[in-house]
Amino acid sequence: MLKIRNLHAMIDGKEILRGINLDIKAGEIHAIMGPNGSGKSTLASVLTGNEAFEVVEGTVEFNGKDLLDLSPEDRAREGLFLSFQYPVEIPGVSMTNFMRTALNEQKKYRGEDVLSASDFLKLMRDRKNLVDIDSDLTNRSVNEGFSGGEKKKNEIFQMAMLDPKLAILDETDSGLDIDALRIVANGVNKLRRPDNATILITHYQRLLDYIIPDHVHVLYNGRIVKSAGKELAHKLEENGYDWIKKELVG
Amino acid sequence: MASEQDKLLEEVTNREYQYGFHSDIEMDALPKGLNEDVVREISRRKNEPEFMLEFRLAAYRNWLKMESPEWAHLKIAPIDFQDMIYYAAPKKKPQLDSLDDVDPELRATFDKLGIPLDEQKILSGVAVDAIIDSVSVKTTFRETLAEKGVIFCSISEAIREYPDLVKKYLGSVVPPGDNFFAALNSAVFSDGSFVFIPKGVRCPMELSSYFRINALNTGQFERTLIVAEDDSYVSYLEGCTAPMRDENQLHAAVVEIVTLDRAEVKYSTVQNWYPGDKNGKGGIYNFVTKRGMCKGDYSKISWTQVETGSAITWKYPSCVLMGDNTVGEFYSVALTNNYQQADTGTKMIHLGKNTRSLIVSKGISAGKSQNSYRGLVKVSKRADNARNFSQCDSLLLGDKCGAHTFPYLEINNSSAKVEHEATTSKIGEDQIFYCNQRGIDTEDAVGLIVNGYVKEVINQLPMEFAVEAQKLLQISLEGSVG
Numbered sequence: 001m002l003k004i005r006n007l008h009a010m011i012d013g014k015e016i017l018r019g020i021n022l023d024i025k026a027g028e029i030h031a032i033m034g035p036n037g038s039g040k041s042t043l044a045s046v047l048t049g050n051e052a053f054e055v056v057e058g059t060v061e062f063n064g065k066d067l068l069d070l071s072p073e074d075r076a077r078e079g080l081f082l083s084f085q086y087p088v089e090i091p092g093v094s095m096t097n098f099m100r101t102a103l104n105e106q107k108k109y110r111g112e113d114v115l116s117a118s119d120f121l122k123l124m125r126d127r128k129n130l131v132d133i134d135s136d137l138t139n140r141s142v143n144e145g146f147s148g149g150e151k152k153k154n155e156i157f158q159m160a161m162l163d164p165k166l167a168i169l170d171e172t173d174s175g176l177d178i179d180a181l182r183i184v185a186n187g188v189n190k191l192r193r194p195d196n197a198t199i200l201i202t203h204y205q206r207l208l209d210y211i212i213p214d215h216v217h218v219l220y221n222g223r224i225v226k227s228a229g230k231e232l233a234h235k236l237e238e239n240g241y242d243w244i245k246k247e248l249v250g
Numbered sequence: 251m252a253s254e255q256d257k258l259l260e261e262v263t264n265r266e267y268q269y270g271f272h273s274d275i276e277m278d279a280l281p282k283g284l285n286e287d288v289v290r291e292i293s294r295r296k297n298e299p300e301f302m303l304e305f306r307l308a309a310y311r312n313w314l315k316m317e318s319p320e321w322a323h324l325k326i327a328p329i330d331f332q333d334m335i336y337y338a339a340p341k342k343k344p345q346l347d348s349l350d351d352v353d354p355e356l357r358a359t360f361d362k363l364g365i366p367l368d369e370q371k372i373l374s375g376v377a378v379d380a381i382i383d384s385v386s387v388k389t390t391f392r393e394t395l396a397e398k399g400v401i402f403c404s405i406s407e408a409i410r411e412y413p414d415l416v417k418k419y420l421g422s423v424v425p426p427g428d429n430f431f432a433a434l435n436s437a438v439f440s441d442g443s444f445v446f447i448p449k450g451v452r453c454p455m456e457l458s459s460y461f462r463i464n465a466l467n468t469g470q471f472e473r474t475l476i477v478a479e480d481d482s483y484v485s486y487l488e489g490c491t492a493p494m495r496d497e498n499q500l501h502a503a504v505v506e507i508v509t510l511d512r513a514e515v516k517y518s519t520v521q522n523w524y525p526g527d528k529n530g531k532g533g534i535y536n537f538v539t540k541r542g543m544c545k546g547d548y549s550k551i552s553w554t555q556v557e558t559g560s561a562i563t564w565k566y567p568s569c570v571l572m573g574d575n576t577v578g579e580f581y582s583v584a585l586t587n588n589y590q591q592a593d594t595g596t597k598m599i600h601l602g603k604n605t606r607s608l609i610v611s612k613g614i615s616a617g618k619s620q621n622s623y624r625g626l627v628k629v630s631k632r633a634d635n636a637r638n639f640s641q642c643d644s645l646l647l648g649d650k651c652g653a654h655t656f657p658y659l660e661i662n663n664s665s666a667k668v669e670h671e672a673t674t675s676k677i678g679e680d681q682i683f684y685c686n687q688r689g690i691d692t693e694d695a696v697g698l699i700v701n702g703y704v705k706e707v708i709n710q711l712p713m714e715f716a717v718e719a720q721k722l723l724q725i726s727l728e729g730s731v732g
């Protein structure tokens with residue numbers, strides 16, 4: 001589904017991603033861990049086409065297409081979704097209107113019929129139940145005045161609405177209380193299918209108790225320096241990143 | 251609403267000014283230029299009573315002595331008032347009973363404008379007074395209104411049929427010598443609308459008038475007068491479009507509103523006069539005097555305007571809060587793009603006791619445009635306990651445009667409470683990227699964000715106008731980002 005080869009990206013003349021290689025197949029869940037500032041969010045931004053970052057080298061193939069050649073909106077329409085680490089507030093724009101516009105744009109791109117108003121509202125209701133989000137939140141403006149945890153839940157709600165092929169969850173677990181964490185994890189699990197895939201960016205093994213990853217990668221200093229099964233997450237939780245740094249030096 | 255929003259997004263693919271067609275209706279026009287004979291001729295052709303001719307002549311003589319105002323934040327080429335036509339009427343003088351009698355060419359024009367003149371749309375409850383250039387062609391729904399005693403007709407007709415009412419109120423809010431353009435209008439106004447709501451009547455439908463400048467080189471000078479007697483209510487809608495032309499056209503309207511005890515008038519405008527092309531060529535000069543007088547106690551006047559058009563806009567709908575406990579409101583969205591210039595705002599004049607005013611102004615600047623808010627809140631000596639709240643927000647798209655806010659306060663009574671809040675923001679790249687990431691392209695994202703930003707004002711508009719306004723905002727912003 002996703003093939004990243006030797007990806008290098010810079011911002012303000014500083015190289016943040018320094019040769020990323022990663023393969024993700026349909027049906028898989030990958031966790032990416034790594035110390036603060038190692039480039040995890042940057043990777044998510046580059047994949048989704050944030051123009052603040054400049055790709056200087058490398059290729060990314062997404063379902064057979066050259067991802068880097070697509071505009072951010074076309075990447076989304078191809079089924080790439082990012083749950084933002086810091087979701088953005090858009091005052092005055094109702095969640096309903098926002099989601100309806102997004103969903104319809106995606107459907108149009110794929111040559112599908114857009115949903116009627118009533119079908120759309122039905123879908124909203126259905127997805128709200130799935131991620132157990134307050135109705136009140138979806139009646140408000142996009143993320144405006146939402147608490148940190150509410151914003152994260154709202155990201156998962158949007159993911160449920162848009163049903164992406166590949167979802168990148170950038171620290172969606174941070175700031176969630178225990179119940180919310182379980183709800184979010186449940187939502188992700190319920191949306192899991194053999195034909196879609198998920199990248200979980202997280203600092204905490206805790207999330208991986210709920211969502212079992214097939215692979216865990218450590219991103220350090222702009223490179224993936226270690227990849228293993230889910231036991232790696234436990235090891236990181238216990239020992240931190242120092243031993244990896246030492247391995248690298250030694 | 252939701253599906254309509256959808257339609258908006260689809261329609262937005264249309265790039266150029268949508269209403270820029272020019273219909274070939276035979277015109278009966280006076281030659282270019284302005285002098286006392288032209289004023290007399292206008293009055294004669296309109297079969298006006300003597301008092302109107304006197305009104306016009308006095309205004310004309312006043313105007314001769316006046317000077318065009320200083321343009322604070324506007325750059326404007328001098329206007330040659332002798333190079334304009336002051337009167338143009340469709341040749342087939344339409345004295346029509348049914349829609350079938352309307353000139354097909356004219357009907358087609360109305361259809362292009364989307365004016366709800368046809369029967370089905372009439373059923374939706376909008377009474378329309380359509381004005382092409384200078385003569386009011388057709389007023390619908392007049393009978394229904396007449397049953398309630400509501401008068402809704404062209405001002406020319408009102409001058410002939412209800413001279414006493416006109417004589418009593420015309421010029422009572424905006425005197426003929428009020429300002430340069432009001433004086434000019436008073437001398438040469440060709441048509442406009444007249445609304446009279448008698449005591450205790452709630453007007454059973456929204457009243458709507460569409461203005462459109464059609465002929466070449468014709469200035470349009472409409473005159474609107476709305477009188478609401480005790481305990482009455484009316485909501486009045488004004489929509490404007492003008493065809494695309496290279497040369498600038500002048501539009502200098504006067505609107506007067508009078509409310510008596512406990513009456514309420516809501517006046518909504520969606521203005522999309524031709525703004526000129528991308529290089530700033532052509533477009534309408536829109537110099538309008540709009541003023542409401544809350545004459546009776548506990549009466550209320552509310553202005554809502556969405557301004558997207560015109561090359562130059564100079565407009566300050568105002569409220570004179572004369573009665574005690576009166577309320578004035580001003581909700582405004584002014585959008586400028588390319589080389590447009592807008593200097594708009596309001597004046598709230600507190601004269602009575604316990605008077606309140608609210609100002610919500612949302613400016614949006616894109617391209618190389620300049621957008622100024624200019625507002626005056628004046629509290630007179632005897633206006634005890636006056637309250638004003640002003641919220642003036644500016645939204646910038648790009649860094650070649652400008653937004654300016656000029657709040658003026660003249661407070662002569664220490665019990666007054668006046669609050670002013672102002673913000674300036676830019677559409678954030680992060681907001682646009684967030685939308686992009688959900689599959690919404692940048693143009694639509696800007697449309698969404700802008701419509702979110704102006705919601706508070708748009709919500710004041712009647713439903714169908716709100717949709718129209720959102721559509722206009724989106725169209726007006728095309729190509730301004732990316």
Ligand SMILES: Nc1ncnc2c1ncn2[C@@H]1O[C@H](COP(=O)(O)OP(=O)(O)OP(=O)(O)O)[C@@H](O)[C@H]1O
Pocket residue numbers: 011012016034035036037038039040041042043052085
């Ligand atoms: N807009 C920017 N301008 C300058 N530097 C940036 C910018 N965005 C990110 N960086 C830098 O890039 C590096 C990687 O940041 P990134 O946000 O990808 O880290 P991260 O792995 O997601 O960290 P965290 O775990 O704290 O979320 C950091 O050193 C950061 O300061």
Ligand SMILES: [Mg+2]
Pocket residue numbers: 040041042085170171
């Ligand atoms: Mg991060």
